[in-house]
Amino acid sequence: MTDWLSQTPEAARAYLEGHRLDEVECIISDLPGIARGKAVPASKFARQEYFHLPDSIFYQTITGDWGEAAGEDGFIEKDMILRPDWSTATAAPWTGDWTLQVIHDAFDTDGIPVPFSPRNVLKRVVDLYRAKGWEPVVAPEMEFFLVARNTDPAQGIKPMMGRSGRPAAARQAYSMTAVDEFGPVIDDIYDFAEAQGFEIDGITQEGGAGQLEINMVHGDPVKLADEVFYFKRLIREAALRHDCYATFMAKPIENEPGSAMHIHHSVIDIETGQNIFSGPQGGDTDAFFHFIAGLQNHLPAAIAVLAPYVNSYRRYVRDHAAPINLEWARDNRTTGIRIPISSPQARRVENRIAGMDCNPYLGIAASLACGYLGLIEQERPDKQFKGDAYDGEEAIPRILGGALDLFDQATSLHEVLGPDFCRVYSIVKRAEYEEFLSVISPWEREHLLLNV
Template structure:
């Protein structure tokens, strides 16, 4: 049974198991936060079963582990049916035994995709393009920090100790020497990625102390979201091997730049592969302009997806390597929507607003939904911005409390992402925000306790 299973796996997984016996399989799905949920089982048992069950309450859990109460919903916690998508099977090369991870499809007991499962939300959006004979293409960029171990939440996060015996320095963007300071972690990231069959387009030092950017190849949105989902765990495991943490918080260190997940978008004709963002003369097409128009119109409504926590909004600081606007421009990194230098076949727009703390399935789904609505509604963008866009009107919510009502009221976006998902997501995030508002911060104690 195990041998017949292995023959169905991707090439990288087969190559990994060529050196050992399959001991364990981790059956995983993403919850709303992007946390891996599921169960592990012996490889021999996994080979014999076609599915397993988890309660639908998985998608009602907040990042703190609490549960959301939704008026009118009966809390009977019916089981969902989880079926392995063997095309996602990949190694877990940091484990002591021979372990695979497999992402599962999530359906109800009648076989209908569960609308609150983040992967299903992204599949729903991609299907809208496919119905028109189109294929959306994305290329994500991942930014993250390596930081010193931090076991006390009251203690500020610090950069990691490098091989020189000094802590990682800030303002060293693109420095190869800075990357070499934590070279062993980078080496393990490369090794783990190779074992898992993932292609890294490049790794570089970013502007923060211990901040790294990892670029990925372009491709199918669901496959790339799967890889980011896996990459987060891969990177955390590589860091732990070398006495440091990897964090994907949007703003983990005060006075340092935040971490983004920039999303490059293009759309091609499925039958021909032609990039519809380029017209017959080789210039920006009408569809391209409408896609940008949709991002400008609707991104404020989905900020709660791409900046999903109170900490996310600490990243939106003027002149701090993060856009705070909805302007667009060619080769202009001060705009929220940047058109990179590219050839005719690779013309694309980069959404620079998403934070790395997002759920990759939901952030990509939300961004694609905005572009889709722009093409559907033939929305023209504002004039291209020339110069420093930090001087423009901001145009985006600056707090989580502002973002949540915009998402809750975005009926056009709800039609694309799914009404049930949007209702549940809003309720979960409102619960998280309410919990946060009960916390008294060190700043409040320092400046208010004896002075007001």
């Protein structure tokens, strides 16, 4: 076993036990959360300390076009230096040979972290917490749909066919029978996750047809974002084995609920090890309320990161399992900010705004950034909401363009996430939005062609 393999997690070494490593996938997340990188023979990987990719991977839109975000130097596609984080080495158990994946961090030629690399953005936010003596803790929840293969984008997305021979049924939330319909896919998800060393806290059927949720154990934000990044790929691979697709679109099917990435937050005092949201007698602290206020005050500007596509805003529908405002309440799933039932030691704040289509590094970073600003500004939140928050006023941008306008004006949020990241992100997202606006939809052709 080479020296670098000895630095990898136990699960990666266990996966290779008795086998010869064939290939290493050197990967990094781009802005949408797509894995970019290179696959290299294991023997070559053992000889290299780093590899290069052009910084232009962060200027690319989801369609493969480019945003004019290169800055003063122009679009010269400078090489970044990508160095492996050995702690992220994990199996790629769906491949035909023995392969490991390793997430890399991006630096410029002076060794400075590339500011618009999503993993670096999250690390920046976590470091701001630690500089204040705080350790942020998160627990993401991943919702997604298993759907029938869709090879024609002009056709609507349909639920997958279950073991019973019937399409997956909607409105069967928490049904074990519904979960059993996807049994073979779920078995592969568990097997892949085990091979990769990931701990799943549970899998449940959600309210949509073929919609599932995976809960993850709370922990370090960067580690959890790495796992969501990996999980999206392994779930897609498990689905393909069974002639269906896994989709993380925020709203893939009309008249069905959307898919969220709910983010639970708590903050630990590094010196004492105590949750700063709970006082000595177990009551709510000022920090608890300040964090909520930070979410209420700054999430409107951060929604462009948490809901990054035009489709994302189709999820925010009244009475449809997604928030329409930023009210907060205890044990109330109609609000955008929810306080789950917990012991004082586990007191946490759940952000229900983020869509599953967001980049996990950026979604978690933006959510933590809002809470951080709340802790710094020390303001109080609105009064706790009582009743059904869908009866309240809508207070979330309904289109990407409006969300980007709020994002561009949010100078305090830019200082936390990094001004250069925010500049690049806005340019790329506006390029995507303009691409979308140039497309004539089937709805327009059906209703406007002969009627107006």
